Amino acid sequence: MMKYTRVIRGKYYDSVTLMLAAKELQNMSEVDDASLSMTTDANLRILEAADYDISTIAPNPSDLVIAIDCTDIDPEKVFDKAIEILEKPRVHSAEEETEYTPRSLDGALSVFADANLALISIAGQYAGDVARDCLERGLNVMLYSDNVPLETEIELKQMASNKDLIVMGPDCGTAIIKGIGIGFANACPVGPVGIVAAAGTGLQEVHVQLAKLEIGVLHGLGTGGRDVRESVGGISFLSAMQALIDDEETQCLVLVGKPPSENVLEAIIKNATSCSKPVVTAFLGAAYDEDDEKNRVYYAGTLEEAAAIAAAVVKGEDVAAAKKSLKKIDHDLKNLCETKANRSGFLRGLFSGGTLAYEAQQILSDKLGVIRSNAPLDSRYKLNNSLKPEGNCIIDYGEDEFTQGRLHPMMDLAFRRERLVEQLEDKNVGVILIDVVLGYGAHPDPATEIVDAVEKARVEDYPLMIAYVCGTDQDPQNAQEQTRILEQAGFVVCRSNAQAASLAGEFASRSDR
Amino acid sequence: MKKLLKEGPKTVNIGLRGFYDALKQQESSAIHVEWRPPIVKTDLLKRLRKLRKGREQ
Numbered sequence: 001m002m003k004y005t006r007v008i009r010g011k012y013y014d015s016v017t018l019m020l021a022a023k024e025l026q027n028m029s030e031v032d033d034a035s036l037s038m039t040t041d042a043n044l045r046i047l048e049a050a051d052y053d054i055s056t057i058a059p060n061p062s063d064l065v066i067a068i069d070c071t072d073i074d075p076e077k078v079f080d081k082a083i084e085i086l087e088k089p090r091v092h093s094a095e096e097e098t099e100y101t102p103r104s105l106d107g108a109l110s111v112f113a114d115a116n117l118a119l120i121s122i123a124g125q126y127a128g129d130v131a132r133d134c135l136e137r138g139l140n141v142m143l144y145s146d147n148v149p150l151e152t153e154i155e156l157k158q159m160a161s162n163k164d165l166i167v168m169g170p171d172c173g174t175a176i177i178k179g180i181g182i183g184f185a186n187a188c189p190v191g192p193v194g195i196v197a198a199a200g201t202g203l204q205e206v207h208v209q210l211a212k213l214e215i216g217v218l219h220g221l222g223t224g225g226r227d228v229r230e231s232v233g234g235i236s237f238l239s240a241m242q243a244l245i246d247d248e249e250t251q252c253l254v255l256v257g258k259p260p261s262e263n264v265l266e267a268i269i270k271n272a273t274s275c276s277k278p279v280v281t282a283f284l285g286a287a288y289d290e291d292d293e294k295n296r297v298y299y300a301g302t303l304e305e306a307a308a309i310a311a312a313v314v315k316g317e318d319v320a321a322a323k324k325s326l327k328k329i330d331h332d333l334k335n336l337c338e339t340k341a342n343r344s345g346f347l348r349g350l351f352s353g354g355t356l357a358y359e360a361q362q363i364l365s366d367k368l369g370v371i372r373s374n375a376p377l378d379s380r381y382k383l384n385n386s387l388k389p390e391g392n393c394i395i396d397y398g399e400d401e402f403t404q405g406r407l408h409p410m411m412d413l414a415f416r417r418e419r420l421v422e423q424l425e426d427k428n429v430g431v432i433l434i435d436v437v438l439g440y441g442a443h444p445d446p447a448t449e450i451v452d453a454v455e456k457a458r459v460e461d462y463p464l465m466i467a468y469v470c471g472t473d474q475d476p477q478n479a480q481e482q483t484r485i486l487e488q489a490g491f492v493v494c495r496s497n498a499q500a501a502s503l504a505g506e507f508a509s510r511s512d513r
Numbered sequence: 514m515k516k517l518l519k520e521g522p523k524t525v526n527i528g529l530r531g532f533y534d535a536l537k538q539q540e541s542s543a544i545h546v547e548w549r550p551p552i553v554k555t556d557l558l559k560r561l562r563k564l565r566k567g568r569e570q
Contacts, residue, residue, distance in 0.1 A: 012549075012550045014528070014529070015529070016529060016530070016531070100544075101545055101546070101547045102544070102546050102547070103546065103547050103548070103549065104546065105525065105527065105546060107546070108525045108544045108546050109525070111544070112523070112525065112542075112544045114523055115523045115524065115525045115544070116516060116517045116520060116522065116523050117517060117522045117523065117524045117525070118524070118525045118526075118527060119524050119525070119526045119527065119528070119532055120527045120528055121526075121527070121528030121529040121532060122527060122528040122548055122550075123550075126550055126551075129562075130527060130548075134525070134527075139525065140514055140517050144528065144529075144532070145528070164514060164515070165514060166514045166517075177517060177518065177521060177522045178518065178520075178521035178522070179521075180521060180522050180536070180539050180541045181535070181539065182522060182524065182532070182536070183532055185535075219518055239514065240514075243514050243515060243518060246515070247515075247518055411531065440535035440538065440539065441531055441532055441535045476538070
């Protein structure tokens with residue numbers, strides 16, 4: 001196998017086009033691997049780790065780098081093929097042929113004048129300007145794009161606030177409005193709970209756990225993780241919270257996120273204690289008071305617990321009993337793990353959901369001490385190289401460093417799949433922990449992609465493999481079917497992210513360290 | 514925002530087409546924009562925007 005790269009200057013292609021082109025190249029018999037990505041620092045580091053020579057390539061996010069690993073073919077032919085694939089016009093489906101697809105915002109509004117929301121998922125460097133145009137035209141904005149500068153976020157949110165609009169994001173992957181999932185979202189019942197989340201997969205996990213308890217959600221408003229920091233001041237979080245307090249159909253609020261800054265948290269709790277509706281907060285890792293039952297404010301330590309409390313509140317059941325029921329250990333699952341724990345060694349978590357990765361670190365650090373990560377709870381434990389896990393470690397492959405000019409790992413599992421092969425083959429690894437996030441917008445069959453990695457790994461004794469499937473049976477992928485695929489390949493599949501992390505911690509704590 | 518919660522989403526999707534397809538799957542009202550980056554550089558666009566703002570004021 002020989003590895004080659006070529007840089008194409010000043011060409012923009014969206015992440016889907018790049019992924020499809022890479023897949024088409026990989027289908028060539030002479031090509032072992034192919035990758036097309038924008039020439040960012042992070043993407044160059046990824047190529048370097050895969051033994052590509054990048055010494056002559058200067059980082060420039062406006063350039064495209066094509067990397068190929070091939071034999072018995074002139075690499076120039078493969079590069080030319082790549083360009084040909086990128087340049088060929090996209091084949092439209094019959095449905096697309098008959099529908100009008102405008103090329104500009106104004107074109108869209110000329111035929112869709114009553115639009116009230118813009119969902120923006122273009123490269124971060126352009127997203128701010130497009131969001132500003134949308135706000136100027138009176139649209140609320142959901143900004144899926146990441147890599148948007150902080151000052152742009154503040155400017156956009158202030159602008160929205162002055163117009164009684166909201167900016168959800170940047171880096172907001174999930175919202176639910178009147179029961180409709182926007183971005184990455186699960187198919188769940190509609191009901192009396194409203195969620196405000198500065199955490200995308202946190203919102204999904206609470207949504208899914210509530211569905212398991214047969215409680216629905218009407219609105220789930222995302223804000224992006226930075227919103228609750230001091231610099232942004234919770235502009236979107238506080239206005240979303242107020243909108244749900246004022247909303248006649250919402251009976252109970254659940255607030256989700258990493259711990260907000262002191263001032264933002266104070267403002268949130270002040271609103272919660274003074275409003276007429278029960279409020280459940282799940283700010284993972286925040287210092288908790290006792291539940292303030294007089295004011296109907298409840299504090300949850302995990303996302304699963306937040307859902308259990310909210311369900312109990314809505315059903316008029318005992319909150320303390322709901323919390324207690326979660327503490328029970330599932331002995332059947334633990335016994336199953338005992339039979340599959342073949343190797344002692346470190347725990348490696350390979351996540352696609354940022355909040356799920358964060359929650360897992362919290363649970364695991366209580367059990368195992370230091371957990372290293374590319375997005376650690378404590379900056380002292382940040383990995384030097386996100387591509388080289390050390391010790392007990394959780395990697396979030398949805399972090400900005402991995403998503404510049406590359407699809408999110410919930411949509412394209414190729415990158416995480418290769419990392420999983422490496423970890424399965426690493427003899428120092430005793431436990432693998434993964435999330436599999438389902439729903440609208442996500443990959444149509446993530447479990448099969450994960451199982452491909454298990455089959456590809458060259459190992460005799462597999463480490464203990466624990467998974468959590470964040471989804472419902474009504475999701476397009478069907479959670480039950482995805483669970484079956486994973487279990488058949490040897491995974492132990494848990495009912496929640498918290499349970500999966502907790503169980504993984506039980507076995508990794510026995511690792512030689 | 515209150516109007517958005519009351520009416521439900523009527524979405525202009527700018528970017529990944531998969532998100533538009535997901536909205537249509539849920540029978541939600543949406544339109545997809547085939548977005549391309551501006552041909553002129555963004556700093557020039559910013560200057561034009563400032564000029565436009567100045568004129569409006």
